[in-house]
Amino acid sequence: MGIPPGCVAGLLVLLSVGQTPPGPKAADVTLRGRVLTLASALQSLGIAAQADPEQATKQVVLLGDDRSLTPLLSDEASRALFLDERLRGGRAEIRGRRFAGVPYLQVTTFQVERDGRLQTPEYYCTVCSITVRAPQTCPCCQGPMELRMRPDRR
Ligand SMILES: [Zn+2]
Incomplete structure (x- = not known):
């Protein structure tokens, strides 16, 4: 699956790991x-x-x-x-x-x-060939994304 240039910024996910006190086990x-x-x-x-x-x-x-x-x-x-x-x-x-x-x-x-x-569901943009985990408009082309089941990798 190739990612067209220009899509990368839209794919960046910022994982913020906060300074939280130790919680319950x-x-x-x-x-x-x-x-x-x-x-x-x-x-x-x-x-x-x-x-x-x-x-x-x-x-x-x-x-x-x-x-x-x-x-x-x-x-x-x-x-x-x-x-x-x-x-x-x-x-x-x-x-x-x-x-x-x-x-x-x-x-x-x-x-x-x-x-x-x-099976694991994912949302796929046929134009950009990218997938995301939840329904949304495509972060790259703003087009619709369709539900599909992820090809099995196990
Ligand atoms: Zn797209």
């Missing part, structure tokens, strides 16, 4: 289940809570195979699950980090089931 976990909005997950569990839609339709959670509900922290890694409903509802596997006492899961990577197997 993190544990790497792999969770399996279905990614749903909080509203859908409550419904699936038969919980008759009238959650306000402002939160319930925007918060994305993993409803685990053990029927436990884990809210996802919205960030660069998980953003596609929040923005693209096509990625929700089916089987999913999420690798992430859990912090002691914190209910939110920080997503590292995730896969969703497509065509009977778990």
Whole structure:
């Protein structure tokens, strides 16, 4: 995949590593289940809570195979699950980090089931041949990007 000149500036991602005090211990976990909005997950569990839609339709959670509900922290890694409903509802596997006492899961990577197997979604610009992790206009040509499943590298 070549990157046309001029695109490089748009691809620069600044990773700011702040001077934060040591937080709670993190544990790497792999969770399996279905990614749903909080509203859908409550419904699936038969919980008759009238959650306000402002939160319930925007918060994305993993409803685990053990029927436990884990809210996802919205960030660069998980953003596609929040923005693209096509990625929700089916089987999913999420690798992430859990912090002691914190209910939110920080997503590292995730896969969703497509065509009977778990695959990693990405968004692709056919003009520039570049990919990003979350739906957006192309950072290079400002054109539309399309959802596709990343060719398997394993
Ligand atoms: Zn483009």
